[in-house]
Amino acid sequence: xxxxxxxKIGDVLLVSIQIDMEDHVALQLQEDLAERIVVTGCxxxxxxxxxxxxxxxxxxxxLATIASISRVLDAETVVVGMRPAVAITLVExxxxxxxxxxxxxxxxxxxxxxxxxxxxxxxxxxxxxxx
Amino acid sequence: xxxxIEVTADQDVVRVRQLVRTVAVGVNLSLVxxxxxxxxxSELARxxxxxxxxxxxxxxxxxxxxxxxxxxxxTDRGPGIADVELALTDGxxxxxxxxLGLSGARRLVDEFDIDTAVGQGTSITVTxxxx
Numbered sequence: 001x002x003x004x005x006x007x008k009i010g011d012v013l014l015v016s017i018q019i020d021m022e023d024h025v026a027l028q029l030q031e032d033l034a035e036r037i038v039v040t041g042c043x044x045x046x047x048x049x050x051x052x053x054x055x056x057x058x059x060x061x062x063l064a065t066i067a068s069i070s071r072v073l074d075a076e077t078v079v080v081g082m083r084p085a086v087a088i089t090l091v092e093x094x095x096x097x098x099x100x101x102x103x104x105x106x107x108x109x110x111x112x113x114x115x116x117x118x119x120x121x122x123x124x125x126x127x128x129x130x131x
Numbered sequence: 132x133x134x135x136i137e138v139t140a141d142q143d144v145v146r147v148r149q150l151v152r153t154v155a156v157g158v159n160l161s162l163v164x165x166x167x168x169x170x171x172x173s174e175l176a177r178x179x180x181x182x183x184x185x186x187x188x189x190x191x192x193x194x195x196x197x198x199x200x201x202x203x204x205x206t207d208r209g210p211g212i213a214d215v216e217l218a219l220t221d222g223x224x225x226x227x228x229x230x231l232g233l234s235g236a237r238r239l240v241d242e243f244d245i246d247t248a249v250g251q252g253t254s255i256t257v258t259x260x261x262x
Contacts (some may be wrong), residue, residue: 085162094234094235102149
């Protein structure tokens, strides 16, 4: 069965969706990510959708659900790389993905998460690196 | 020339998306219009599967004078839609989704027709024209 790989980079889990996902693959990703957030203790999730040529309401809803689940598990989600035609279509479809952070590419998404984290006043105090 | 896909499982929805994309490229639909049509087809094929209990999707080229277009017909023998107006309202769902599939798909195409009766199934025809 197709499965979307999840990579850990420092304090961030990186997911790059490279296939036209069947619905159950999207749901599997949702479960896998929740599991990996808890196991790794990562505080950020970056989901790269630059390879997706469409995002329909099912995938849109899945992304929103992933963002909500992550937040409950103390991780922020940023969706990156949306193609312009996909953005136009999503909005016309009626799905503006409220509550989802976005960035134009993986690098900017990573930066966004790092900045966020530094803005949070409660840190460990010393400079423990994130493994 | 009309292509026909039987929709009985998740992976058939993916096949519908891919075939619609191929035909859309073939008639020179713009990238944004391709994206809109493939997204609409994805929503409607999923409805055929989830609400109609499976069915068929027929995809063909159409011609109106010099204008080329694509026509897609989604047919199921499911329970039918009792209140079409209500079903076309943003946010209305009987299946736990976002309620954007039908109403959103209508916005993404140029022509949209529903033929349905309770107990008789549903047939939805959509057309997208080249500009």
